[in-house]
Amino acid sequence: MPTGSAVVVGVDFSTCGATALRQAVRIGSWSRSAVHAVHVIDTMALIELESAFMTSAPDLHRYMTEEATRSWGRISADVPGAAGAKFHVATDTPARGLARAASEHAAWLLVVGAHGERAHAGAGVVASACARSAPCDVLLAAEGAAGPYKTIVVGIDFSETSRRALERAMRIAAQDGAQVHAVHVYRAPWAGLHLRPAALKDDPTGQARYRDMLREKLEAFCAPTDPEVTWTKPRFEVIDSRGHGHGLASYTRSSGADLVVLGTRGKTNVRDVLLGSTAERVIRESPCSMLVVRPAE
DSSP, X not given: OOOSSEEEEEOOSSHHXXXXXXXXXXXXXXXXXXXXXXXXXXXXXXXXXXXXXXXXXXXXXXXXXXXXXXXXHHHHHHSTTGGGSXXXXXXXXXXHHHHHHHHHTTEEEEEEESSSSSOOSSOOHHXXXXXXXXXXXXXXXXXXXXXXXXXXXXXXXXXXXXXXXXHHHHHHHHHHTOEXXXXXXXXXXXXXXXXXXXXXXXXXXXXXXHXXXXXXXXXXXXXXXXXXXXXXXXXXXXXXXXXXXXXXXXXXXXXXXXXXXXXOOEESSSSOEEOOHHHHHHHHHOOSEEEEEOOOO
């Protein structure tokens, strides 16, 4: 993990947001990173309130800023270590404001609650938008998952970004004493063939040989090179599934993981980030916290 840089955490004063704050403080402590807590006043909400209450925008903004500061005083007193974080209030759309704060503070990690007041499996709208647009890695913290992680699933597709995801996962595992499950999801190459020899379908030995080949490739890819994580011995899993995202999300649920780590594809244009179909599917379906890892610059 990067050390000495910043962790930015979105503070919306929801229960899930409090979990995000606890994780940000915890990670900031062991990575020796400054923690910046950011509350974003939603521009659209400000406009709607101005229209509804016939109150000037500057007055509303001043009131909301003061109320946010008071709320921060209460929540930071309940979270050990949070009093040392720097609190900021921004005005923007929530995801864009948090992404901008991450850029301004040169953050290596943005932490947000996986959802706001409405709890459900998978990430909410703001969390998903942060995962797409933030300039750094993004941790989507599931409600209640404020302590050390115990079981970490990392998706491996043999790309350089999945190698970065693996490094992140193993660093966290080394810190938290977690078990890492390195998972490669594949779709059997013969499954998509309309016309294929019957032997391809009915040869269990050949299919097992193909799985063994993938497992050997996975183990070689995951061989640790950093002395700090050589003791972290991953569990290797090769899974045949109709879709990479579906297979990874299903494995995450069945293994009882409390964190899934996966890489993204990178930028598609100056405004957005393309997560890719696998990451999109896992973000929608996973019931646990997710760490979304950016490609190297």
